[in-house]
Amino acid sequence: MSTPVAAGTLSASSPAAARVRARRWRGRLAALRESTPATVGVAIVLAWVALAVLAPLIAPYPPNANDMAALGHTTPSKAHWLGTDHLGRDLLSRILWGARPVLVIAPLAVLGAAALGSLLGLAAGYYGRWIDLTITRTCDIVLSFPVIILYMIILAHFGSSAWNIIGVLTLTKAPIIARIVRGMTLDLREREYVAAAKMRGESALYIMLVEILPNARGPLVVDMCLRTGYNVIIIGALGFLGIGLPPPDPDWGGMVKDTYGMMMVWPHMALFPCAAISSLVVGFNLLAVGLRELGLRD
Amino acid sequence: MTDGPLLDVRDLRVTYTTRAGEVPVLPGLSFQLNAGEALGLVGESGCGKSTVALAIVRYLGRSGRIVGGRVRFEGRDLTTLDEAGLRAVRGRRIAMVYQDPMASLNPVMTVGRQLMEAPMAHEGVPAQTARDRALAMLAEVKLADPEAVMERYPHQLSGGQQQRIVIAMALITGPALLIMDEPTTGLDVTVEAAVLDLVRELRSRHRSAILFISHNLGSVVRVCDRVAVMYRGELVEEGPVRRIFSNPRHPYTRGLLDCLPTLGSDKRQAPLVPIAGQVESALARSPGCGFAGRCAQVEIGRCTSRPIPITEVHGEHDHHVACVRADELARWMRRSGAPTAHDAGGAGEPMVAVHHLTKIYETRRRWLRGARAPVRAVSDVDLAAARGRTLAIVGESGCGKSTVAKVLSGLEIATAGGVTLDGVEVGALAVDARSAALKRKLQMVFQNPDSTLNPSHTVGYAIGRALRRLQGRAPADLSAGVAHLLEVVKLSPAMAARKPRHLSGGEKQRAAIARALAGDPDVIVADEPVSALDVSVQAAIVNLLTEIQAARGATLVFISHDLAVVRYLADTVAVMYLGTVAELGPVERVFAPPYHPYTEALLSAVPVPDPDHAVARILLEGRVPRADEIPRGCPFSTRCPRRIGPICDETPPPVQRFGADHRIACHIPGDDLRRLQTALVEPRVVGR
Numbered sequence: 001m002s003t004p005v006a007a008g009t010l011s012a013s014s015p016a017a018a019r020v021r022a023r024r025w026r027g028r029l030a031a032l033r034e035s036t037p038a039t040v041g042v043a044i045v046l047a048w049v050a051l052a053v054l055a056p057l058i059a060p061y062p063p064n065a066n067d068m069a070a071l072g073h074t075t076p077s078k079a080h081w082l083g084t085d086h087l088g089r090d091l092l093s094r095i096l097w098g099a100r101p102v103l104v105i106a107p108l109a110v111l112g113a114a115a116l117g118s119l120l121g122l123a124a125g126y127y128g129r130w131i132d133l134t135i136t137r138t139c140d141i142v143l144s145f146p147v148i149i150l151y152m153i154i155l156a157h158f159g160s161s162a163w164n165i166i167g168v169l170t171l172t173k174a175p176i177i178a179r180i181v182r183g184m185t186l187d188l189r190e191r192e193y194v195a196a197a198k199m200r201g202e203s204a205l206y207i208m209l210v211e212i213l214p215n216a217r218g219p220l221v222v223d224m225c226l227r228t229g230y231n232v233i234i235i236g237a238l239g240f241l242g243i244g245l246p247p248p249d250p251d252w253g254g255m256v257k258d259t260y261g262m263m264m265v266w267p268h269m270a271l272f273p274c275a276a277i278s279s280l281v282v283g284f285n286l287l288a289v290g291l292r293e294l295g296l297r298d
Numbered sequence: 299m300t301d302g303p304l305l306d307v308r309d310l311r312v313t314y315t316t317r318a319g320e321v322p323v324l325p326g327l328s329f330q331l332n333a334g335e336a337l338g339l340v341g342e343s344g345c346g347k348s349t350v351a352l353a354i355v356r357y358l359g360r361s362g363r364i365v366g367g368r369v370r371f372e373g374r375d376l377t378t379l380d381e382a383g384l385r386a387v388r389g390r391r392i393a394m395v396y397q398d399p400m401a402s403l404n405p406v407m408t409v410g411r412q413l414m415e416a417p418m419a420h421e422g423v424p425a426q427t428a429r430d431r432a433l434a435m436l437a438e439v440k441l442a443d444p445e446a447v448m449e450r451y452p453h454q455l456s457g458g459q460q461q462r463i464v465i466a467m468a469l470i471t472g473p474a475l476l477i478m479d480e481p482t483t484g485l486d487v488t489v490e491a492a493v494l495d496l497v498r499e500l501r502s503r504h505r506s507a508i509l510f511i512s513h514n515l516g517s518v519v520r521v522c523d524r525v526a527v528m529y530r531g532e533l534v535e536e537g538p539v540r541r542i543f544s545n546p547r548h549p550y551t552r553g554l555l556d557c558l559p560t561l562g563s564d565k566r567q568a569p570l571v572p573i574a575g576q577v578e579s580a581l582a583r584s585p586g587c588g589f590a591g592r593c594a595q596v597e598i599g600r601c602t603s604r605p606i607p608i609t610e611v612h613g614e615h616d617h618h619v620a621c622v623r624a625d626e627l628a629r630w631m632r633r634s635g636a637p638t639a640h641d642a643g644g645a646g647e648p649m650v651a652v653h654h655l656t657k658i659y660e661t662r663r664r665w666l667r668g669a670r671a672p673v674r675a676v677s678d679v680d681l682a683a684a685r686g687r688t689l690a691i692v693g694e695s696g697c698g699k700s701t702v703a704k705v706l707s708g709l710e711i712a713t714a715g716g717v718t719l720d721g722v723e724v725g726a727l728a729v730d731a732r733s734a735a736l737k738r739k740l741q742m743v744f745q746n747p748d749s750t751l752n753p754s755h756t757v758g759y760a761i762g763r764a765l766r767r768l769q770g771r772a773p774a775d776l777s778a779g780v781a782h783l784l785e786v787v788k789l790s791p792a793m794a795a796r797k798p799r800h801l802s803g804g805e806k807q808r809a810a811i812a813r814a815l816a817g818d819p820d821v822i823v824a825d826e827p828v829s830a831l832d833v834s835v836q837a838a839i840v841n842l843l844t845e846i847q848a849a850r851g852a853t854l855v856f857i858s859h860d861l862a863v864v865r866y867l868a869d870t871v872a873v874m875y876l877g878t879v880a881e882l883g884p885v886e887r888v889f890a891p892p893y894h895p896y897t898e899a900l901l902s903a904v905p906v907p908d909p910d911h912a913v914a915r916i917l918l919e920g921r922v923p924r925a926d927e928i929p930r931g932c933p934f935s936t937r938c939p940r941r942i943g944p945i946c947d948e949t950p951p952p953v954q955r956f957g958a959d960h961r962i963a964c965h966i967p968g969d970d971l972r973r974l975q976t977a978l979v980e981p982r983v984v985g986r
Contacts, residue, residue: 031317192744193752193760195709196813198729200767201737214754 031294038290041225044283052099059093063250074266085259085269094250095276101245102252102280105165106231110224112170117177118220122208124178125185136182139175147172148237155243162245165238169231180223184216191215222291229284236277252277302370303330304474304507305354310367310377312346312353323349324531325583326367333474336501336508338518338539340554341528342832343803344577347511349531351477354509355388372474390420393468397480399460402467403452409463410448416471435466438503439496456922458489462496469504479511486694486859488918491903494520495917513832515554516905519543527551530577530588533608537617543908545630547611547619549593552630557837558907559862561889565844570866572838587621595623647721648682649853650689650706650740650821654715655679655725657701657877674928675701676877678715683821683870688847688854690868690885692861692900696922698877699857703825706855707742708732720820738768738817743843745826747806751798757784757809758794761816768817783812787842804835811842815850822847823855828863840867861904865889870959873897876922876933883960892971894962895940932965940974942966 032038051058060081061067066088067080076083082091124135151168158164188194189212197211238244239253247254252273259269312324323346331337339347352358354369356376369376372391379387396402404412413432417423423431429448436444439462452460461481468476478497482490498521501508512518518525519539526536527550535548546552553573575592584590586602593601600622608620621627657676676698683689691699704710705717708729717725719740724732744750751760761783762776771779781791787808798806807827814822824843828836844867847854858864864871864885871888873881873896881894888897902916918937929935935946942965951963962968 034317191752192746192750195707195744196742196750196760196764196810198709199707199737199742200764200817201729201732201734202767210755211752215752217754 032290035290035293037286038294041283041286041288041290044279045287048099048280048283049103051096052103055093055096055100059090059096061090061093063094063097064089064248065093075268082272083266083268085255086262086266091255091269091272094255095252095272098250098252098255098273099276099280101162101249102232102235105162105169105235106228109166109169109173109231110228112166113173113177113227114220114224116170117174118181118213118216120174120178121181121183122185122213125182126189126204126208126212132182135178139178142172142175147234148241151234151238152241152243155238160238160243160246165235165244169234173227173231176227177220177223180219181213181216184219185212188212188215218295222288222295225284225288225291229281229288232277232281232284304333304335304372305331305509306368306370307350307354308368308370310350310353310369311365312349312358313363313365315361315363322531322583323362324353327528327531327533328367329526329533329536331475331507331509334501334505334507335524336510336522338522338525339509339511339528340513340515340518340525342513342554342577342834345528346531347513347528348479350528351394351479351509351511354477355392355394356384389416389473390471391473392475392477393471393473395461395464395468395476395478395481397483399457399464400452402464403460405452407451408448409450409452409455413448413463413467413470416467420471431470432466435470436463438469438500439463439466441466456489457485458493461485461489461493465493465497465500469500469506472504473506475509476506477509477511480513481510482517483512483514487861487900487905488694488903490517491905492917494905497521514905515543515558515833516907519907520905527554530583532588533618533620534589535617535619535621536608537611537614537619541614541617547617547624547627547630548589548621549595549627550589553592554834555630555907556632557834559837559840559860559866560906561862561865561901561904564865564885565867569844570837570841572841573834595627597623647685648718649685649720650855651682651718652679652702652706652715652725653718655681655702655705655712655717656714657698657705657710658713674877676705679874679877679879681872681879681882683853683855685820685853686847686851687869688844688856688867689870689872690856690858690864691872691874692858692864693874694859694900694922696876697874699874700825701877702874703742703823703855703857706821706823707740734768739819740821740823741768741814741817741819743807743811743814743822743824743827745830747803747810747830748798750810751801751806751813753798755797756794757789757796757798757801760809761794761813764813764816779816783815784809786815786846787812802835803831804839807831807835807839808842811839811846815846818850819852821853821855823857825857826859827856829858829860836863843867861900873900876928878933879961879963880934881960881962883956887956887960891975892956892962892968893975894934894964895938895966895971896934898975899939932963940966940971 032042067084067090068088071088074084074086080090080092082095084090085094120135120139124132150172154168155164194207194211197207235244236253236256239251240257242257244253245251255273256270259266263270307330308328310324310327311322313320313322327350329337339350341347349362352362353364354376356364358364364377367377371387374383376384376387410429410432413435414425414428417428417431418425432448433444436447441447441459441462452463455463482493485493494517497508501521508521510518510521522539524537525539525542527534527548529550535542535546535551542551543555546555556571557573559570573592574594584602585604587593587606590596590601596602606620606622608618611617611619612625655676656674656678659673659675679702681689681702691702693699701710705712705725708724708727711728712725715725716723719736722736724736729737751757758777758780761780765771765776765779766773777794780794784791784793789805789808789812793801793805793809801809827843828839831839840863843854846852856864856867868885871883871885872879873888873894875896880896881888889901893901899916899918916939918939923929923936929947931945931947931949932938932951935941938946945965951965953961953963954968955961956968964971
């Protein structure tokens with residue numbers, strides 16, 4: 001995709017074009033501030049990203065260190081702001097460290113799903129006929145499967161690792177993206193600029209990637225934000241089911257699983273990781289809502 | 299009823315909040331409308347005419363705000379009325395008709411229920427009474443078989459029928475004021491003429507006042523008593539229709555009249571004069587006349603230093619104009635450019651020829667459901683365009699003119715028959731199958747300015763890409779080529795860096811023409827390139843196309859439903875109806891008797907911007923038959939006003955030849971046609 005774009009772009013490197021681009025980016029950021037949900041969403045997500053990146057510096061304890069002295073009272077205290085878990089590990093440190101895998105896996109899986117789903121959706125919508133039929137039916141079959149069971153089967157078979165989780169999420173989310181992109185392609189392929197591209201002899205791949213896909217990006221970006229949030233939940237659920245990231249490294253879902261049995265006595269052990277999951281999901285959802293709002297305004 | 303005008307708009311000020319700040323769209327507008335009167339509000343897009351309509355009923359949405367002035371209607375000030383008061387006025391006392399009828403109709407409700415809703419909601423009448431009134435109203439808007447129409451859903455009706463329903467809905471409560479915002483803009487000429495006649499007739503019966511908003515002076519003249527011309531949110535001229543058209547005082551009004559093609563204008567003798575420049579943004583207002591930047595009569599200082607008040611024209615108490623030089627300007631004569639020589643080519647083999655072309659769209663057979671009847675979009679069409687000349691194809695929507703264009707361009711392939719392009723048979727070649735040389739030879743200009751350019755790419759990219767693909771230019775020397783092409787279409791080279799959404803409709807269409815020119819084509823197929831544009835922009839684009847064609851000696855295939863434009867620029871005209879050619883010939887012969895009865899009907903429907911011009915109007919009844927109802931005989935027989943008997947329904951009409959190159963497909967002998975038709979008033983040229 002990059003070759004035709006880069007080669008054909010007119011004076012892409014000229015200072016004027018650079019200025020236009022810079023102005024456009026500043027404009028976009030300013031526009032984001034016009035929507036309250038988008039502003040709050042960006043703030044939450046960026047805050048989590050900062051905490052995750054800085055975890056080695058700001059986490060008060062190593063994530064897997066057991067503080068035997070704290071086992072007597074695991075509830076929040078001066079030494080352990082959010083308390084410790086049943087093994088005496090500092091919850092704050094574990095939550096900070098636990099943000100790291102989530103913030104890598106969830107977006108990567110969405111990018112994977114978007115790439116695969118876009119290609120499938122473009123091909124289905126652009127070519128139609130049997131190609132459309134094959135792709136749409138396959139997607140329907142994947143979507144009709146109870147996903148949690150699907151995850152359990154696949155991860156049990158291939159073992160659970162970060163890459164496998166990304167793979168599974170990509171495969172199960174791509175059909176949803178494919179549907180969205182297919183719908184938009186059906187509309188966009190009838191545009192006159194597509195006819196103009198055909199008349200100058202462009203290849204089908206060029207038309208799909210350069211003429212159609214960029215115009216589908218608005219709804220696609222909104223959906224990707226939402227889906228990143230959902231992925232955070234699924235990663236949590238996988239951890240809770242014990243097929244998430246392997247222990248002992250902190251993983252929000254796993255933290256809940258390890259401690260929910262003690263919910264009646266020490267609810268904080270499960271509640272704080274849950275709160276972390278929710279806040280991140282809410283952040284992505286608000287961002288999606290805000291982007292949609294801004295998209296409708298234009 | 300209270301004394302004074304029905305609607306009194308005083309110093310109405312409206313602003314829109316945008317990212318760039320508060321935009322004063324209406325900086326202070328005043329006008330009156332008396333009970334039962336029809337006022338036409340005219341101006342180019344972006345001049346604020348729709349804002350006026352919305353502000354009156356306070357439908358401005360979240361970004362628009364009334365910041366000053368009053369709107370007195372039946373003695374009440376609508377700008378301060380509360381929601382309950384507004385509801386009592388909207389729909390019941392003031393009704394609105396918008397451009398797109400589908401947007402006003404609820405797709406999941408039958409027409410009958412929608413019509414009955416207003417009287418039941420606003421007047422609390424019982425269902426039976428509402429039903430009777432709905433039926434009466436449908437008969438009044440001349441829909442055949444009102445009982446059946448009541449049970450239909452909006453999508454089962456044609457565009458013209460839908461607009462009639464919307465008008466019926468608006469009038470059913472007997473409103474004192476009817477606001478119509480571009481009610482006929484999306485419709486075919488024949489349908490537009492019928493709707494305008496209907497509005498005119500209903501007006502005399504219902505005594506509703508009408509505020510008729512349009513960018514086209516030609517349609518205003520048919521309906522209105524008075525015309526108000528707006529420019530950048532301000533009234534520049536206002537007066538009785540007759541005065542405005544016979545002696546317009548404001549240079550802007552004159553410009554609007556000059557750029558309107560009439561059946562008398564022709565690219566050779568009287569080229570159109572477009573208004574220079576385009577509507578400037580409402581953000582940057584100068585203290586003086588808003589039109590000064592585009593006015594040929596501007597006098598820097600007097601015109602530009604202080605606000606220009608609207609004053610009475612000397613000796614004409616009902617005619618007002620906002621121009622300090624109004625009294626000094628010479629009396630208006632329709633202006634036209636200098637005659638030009640258009641005589642490129644014409645001899646030898648035709649550049650494009652269509653032989654017995656038939657295009658049938660098959661609907662695919664589906665499992666457990668039979669295939670639907672195939673759609674015959676074009677059947678047995680013969681056409682030819684000489685080298686360097688303009689072939690125009692005219693007809694209503696659905697007549698197959700765009701299908702012919704698609705087969706020419708290879709976006710569709712012929713089912714039978716053939717197309718030759720410079721002697722090469724291409725009818726069966728889809729665009730992918732055509733050689734690079736063939737692709738370069740024929741390029742297209744499309745209809746919709748909003749979809750012709752990819753919103754994600756800059757103008758420079760679009761044109762540059764075409765240069766690369768069609769001429770094999772190296773990426774390094776694209777920018778010079780792009781700049782040159784932009785210059786050819788009279789755009790500034792700086793446009794190359796812009797994306798389409800920063801361009802006006804006319805600019806987008808120019809950029810699209812530049813893209814089509816990138817391969818230096820021998821044939822340009824233009825499918826309704828100006829029908830989505832304002833009249834003032836239309837003239838400029840049409841002139842640009844003819845200029846380019848003359849300069850490059852290219853052949854132009856121009857597809858349009860607008861006969862005035864076709865008359866203006868064509869050398870050869872083909873009139874199509876239901877996939878067949880009804881009449882074909884040199885422009886001056888097609889536009890003179892004998893006409894095919896269909897050509898005759900189309901001609902009589904063309905709006906003429908002259909209040910004194912009265913044609914014996916031929917209104918086409920009914921609608922274009924669906925693909926599965928095409929008559930066995932003459933396709934036009936179901937609507938033909940000159941039908942002579944069963945022979946028309948049963949036997950396909952013979953092609954009568956008049957001279958070597960003029961053909962009419964009709965059962966009526968040519969001499970009879972000529973005798974019947976010369977009785978009609980010849981369209982005369984306005985202002986001469």
